[in-house]
Amino acid sequence: MDALSLYDLNALVRRSLEQCLPDTYWIQAELSDVRTNSTGHCYLEFVQKDPRSNNLIAKARGTVWSNVFRLLRPYFEEATGQAFVSGIKVLVQVTVSFHELYGYSLTVQDIDPTYTVGDMARRRKEILKQLEEEGVLTLNKELAMPRLPQRIAVISSSTAAGYGDFCHQLQNNARCFYFHTELFPALMQGERVEESVLAALDKINSRLDSFDAVVIIRGGGATSDLSGFDTYLLAAACAQFPLPVITGIGHERDDTVLDSVAHTRVKTPTAAAEFLIDCMNDAADELDVLADRLYGGVQSLLSQEYQKLASYKNRIPSAAYRYISDAKFALLAERKDMAQAVTSSLSGHRHRLELLQQRLADASPEKQLARGYSITLKNGKVVKNASLLNEGDEIITRLHKGEITSIVTNESSKK
Incomplete structure (x- = not known):
C-alpha cells in the first residue's frame, strides 16, 4: 500500500x-x-x-x-x-x-468599512428599538433640567485633557457662577468602558441628593474607542438614571446609543461646560428681567401713592375746615340743648322745692298752734303722756298767742 x-x-x-x-x-x-x-x-x-x-x-x-x-x-x-x-x-x-x-x-x-458602519448602525438601531419597546428610551430626556445646575457629578478619566478643559471652562465663566464638581473616575476607552461607567453611575446613584446633573465626558481619545458607548446595558442605565445626563464624548460624525438616550448631547467636554453655564445664564437673565419688572412695578406703585398723598394733602385744609365747621355747629347745638336741659331741670327742682316748702310750712308748730292746738312742755320738753307727770310738776302750755304755767295738783291728771 x-x-x-x-x-x-x-x-x-x-x-x-x-x-x-x-x-x-x-x-x-x-x-x-x-x-x-x-x-x-x-x-x-x-x-x-x-x-x-x-x-x-x-x-x-x-x-x-x-x-x-x-x-x-x-x-x-x-x-x-x-x-x-x-x-x-x-x-x-x-x-x-x-x-x-x-x-x-x-x-x-x-x-470595506461601510459594511461595518452599516452593521454598527443596525446594532444601534436594534438597541434603541429595544429601549423604546421597554418604554425607557426617552425617560432621561423627559427630566427637567434644574434651574441652577451647580452640583455636577463628572464621569471621566482623571487624566483626560477633556476633564481639565471642562473644569477650567466652568471655573472661568464670565459671570463668575459657582459650580461644584466631583469626579467619578472611569475608563473612557477600551473594552472596559461599559463596566467602568456603570460602576461610576452606581456610586452617583447612592448620593443622588448631592448632585443636580451628571456629565459624561471624554477628550483626547481616538474616535475608534467609541464602541464602549454603544452598549445596551449602559444605554439602559443612563436612560433610566434619575438625574439629567449630559454627554460630551468628543465626536461629531454620529451619535452613539448613549448620546441618543442622554438628556442632552454636546460635542465636546468644553461644550458640556458651556451648556451648564448657559443654563445659569438663562436663569440669571430671567432673574434680571424679574428684577427689572419688580423695580418698575415698585416705581409705578410709589408714583401712584405719591399722587394719592398729594391729593390727600390738598384735600386736608378744606376737609379740616369742614370738619371744624361741622364740629362748631354741633357744639352750638349741644350748648343750646344743654342750656335748655339745665333750665328745665332747675325748673323742675324749683317746683319740687316749693312743694316741699309748702308741706314743711303746713307741718310747722306755729301753723298747728294757729289752728287752735297747744303744746305742753315740762322742763323744755314736750309732754306726750300725762302718766309721766307727777304732782307738783310745773308745766307750760304754749298757745298760738302766749303761754300758761300750771302746777300738777292731783293724780287724776294722769288718767
Missing part, C-alpha cells in the same frame, strides 16, 4: 487550494481573538454564528501582514469610529492559503 506522509498530504491540499481558489474573495465575518505581535503582524480568527442559536457554524484563522495592517487599521478606524477589535462584523477581501505546518488560513488584503 502506498501511503502519504502528513506533509505530502498537506502539500497536496495546499496545491489543490491554490489551483481551485487562486483569486481574492470578499467575505462577511465577525472578528475574534484579534492580537498583534511585536513585528506589527495581526493574527485573528474569523467566525460565523447561527443567527438564531448564536452557535458557531464556521471558523477560520486569519492574518493581516504588517505592511497591510499599518494601512488598513487606521483607514478602518477613521472611517467607522470603531476600533479593529474582536466582536465586530467586517467585510474583508482575502486570499485562501494552506500551510503544511499551520494549516488553513485567510490572508486579508483589503477591508
Whole structure:
C-alpha cells in the first residue's frame, strides 16, 4: 500500500487550494481573538454564528501582514469610529492559503468599512428599538433640567485633557457662577468602558441628593474607542438614571446609543461646560428681567401713592375746615340743648322745692298752734303722756298767742 506522509498530504491540499481558489474573495465575518505581535503582524480568527442559536457554524484563522495592517487599521478606524477589535462584523477581501505546518488560513488584503458602519448602525438601531419597546428610551430626556445646575457629578478619566478643559471652562465663566464638581473616575476607552461607567453611575446613584446633573465626558481619545458607548446595558442605565445626563464624548460624525438616550448631547467636554453655564445664564437673565419688572412695578406703585398723598394733602385744609365747621355747629347745638336741659331741670327742682316748702310750712308748730292746738312742755320738753307727770310738776302750755304755767295738783291728771 502506498501511503502519504502528513506533509505530502498537506502539500497536496495546499496545491489543490491554490489551483481551485487562486483569486481574492470578499467575505462577511465577525472578528475574534484579534492580537498583534511585536513585528506589527495581526493574527485573528474569523467566525460565523447561527443567527438564531448564536452557535458557531464556521471558523477560520486569519492574518493581516504588517505592511497591510499599518494601512488598513487606521483607514478602518477613521472611517467607522470603531476600533479593529474582536466582536465586530467586517467585510474583508482575502486570499485562501494552506500551510503544511499551520494549516488553513485567510490572508486579508483589503477591508470595506461601510459594511461595518452599516452593521454598527443596525446594532444601534436594534438597541434603541429595544429601549423604546421597554418604554425607557426617552425617560432621561423627559427630566427637567434644574434651574441652577451647580452640583455636577463628572464621569471621566482623571487624566483626560477633556476633564481639565471642562473644569477650567466652568471655573472661568464670565459671570463668575459657582459650580461644584466631583469626579467619578472611569475608563473612557477600551473594552472596559461599559463596566467602568456603570460602576461610576452606581456610586452617583447612592448620593443622588448631592448632585443636580451628571456629565459624561471624554477628550483626547481616538474616535475608534467609541464602541464602549454603544452598549445596551449602559444605554439602559443612563436612560433610566434619575438625574439629567449630559454627554460630551468628543465626536461629531454620529451619535452613539448613549448620546441618543442622554438628556442632552454636546460635542465636546468644553461644550458640556458651556451648556451648564448657559443654563445659569438663562436663569440669571430671567432673574434680571424679574428684577427689572419688580423695580418698575415698585416705581409705578410709589408714583401712584405719591399722587394719592398729594391729593390727600390738598384735600386736608378744606376737609379740616369742614370738619371744624361741622364740629362748631354741633357744639352750638349741644350748648343750646344743654342750656335748655339745665333750665328745665332747675325748673323742675324749683317746683319740687316749693312743694316741699309748702308741706314743711303746713307741718310747722306755729301753723298747728294757729289752728287752735297747744303744746305742753315740762322742763323744755314736750309732754306726750300725762302718766309721766307727777304732782307738783310745773308745766307750760304754749298757745298760738302766749303761754300758761300750771302746777300738777292731783293724780287724776294722769288718767
